[in-house]
Amino acid sequence: ITFGGQITEQVAEEMMTLAYDNGINLFDTAEVYSLKASLDRLQLQYVDVVFANRPDTNTPIEETVRAMTHVINQGMAMYWGTSRWTSVEIMEAYSVARQFNQIPPICEQAEYHMFQREKVEVQLPELFHKIGIGAMTWSPLACGIITGKYSNGIPPQARASLKGYEWIKDKIQGEEGHRQQLKLKDLEAVAERLGCTLPQLAIAWCLRNEGVNSVLLGASRPEQLEENIGAIQVLPKLSVSVIAEVDSILRNKPSSKKQM
Secondary structure, X not given: OHHHHHOOHHHHHHHHHHHHHOOOOOOOOOHHHHOOHHHHHHOOOOEEEEEEXXXXXXXXXXXXXXXXXXXXXXXXXXXEEEEOOOHHHHHHHHHHHHHOOOOOOOEEEEXXXXXXXXXXXXXXXXXXXHHOOEEEXXXXXXXXXXXXXXXXXXXXXXXXXXXXXXXXXXXXXXXXXXXXXXXXXXXXXXXXXXXXXXXXXXXXXXXXXOOEEEEEOOOOOHHHHHHHHHHHHOHHHOOHHHHHHHHHHHHOOOOHHHHO
């Protein structure tokens, strides 16, 4: 979304170089994001993992499994995964693949951040132990909410101000969004004590989950990407006690004193 229309070619090139230089070798893209612009920029001949984004309720899962198997057998991709599928649907795809000698999915692409935990922490671990499904997670900063940039309203260039993303704005301005902003104040105190920024803490928090194989980042400026990459240095600081403190902040409702 960002690379397709929100930044210039020069900035995109600079950030791609910065990513590669720091060991990043996984890029998430799709034609639907920006009229194929993001794909053209990457000059892809094939992809490592192709995803079935959202299950098609009008198409039997067997057809999807066979189509993905064909894509892989034709050399257009090495693996396939699901995105926003339920555990039941993923298990059915796996079972169908085994029954008809097709290729099963290897991972689920799921939203995962401090305010969205259920699927990755409760549902997917069972599939991991049963069939080896991994997790490729996205939106570690909750569409920018965890950066703290929405604490004083909606900035003009933020994603929540874009056409088609009004749902982010509604979420921020709703009751739950207000509670999240209050929790961010306590999380900022934890980050300050660890000597890192709030985004770095949030990304490291996602990475520390051993069931998470990859965390997909989004950035619109090289400085922002460089800061996010710095989350790797925060990982060793996430002790059991720190994780427990963060969990306590996330699970508890803000007190009336904090709301004042």
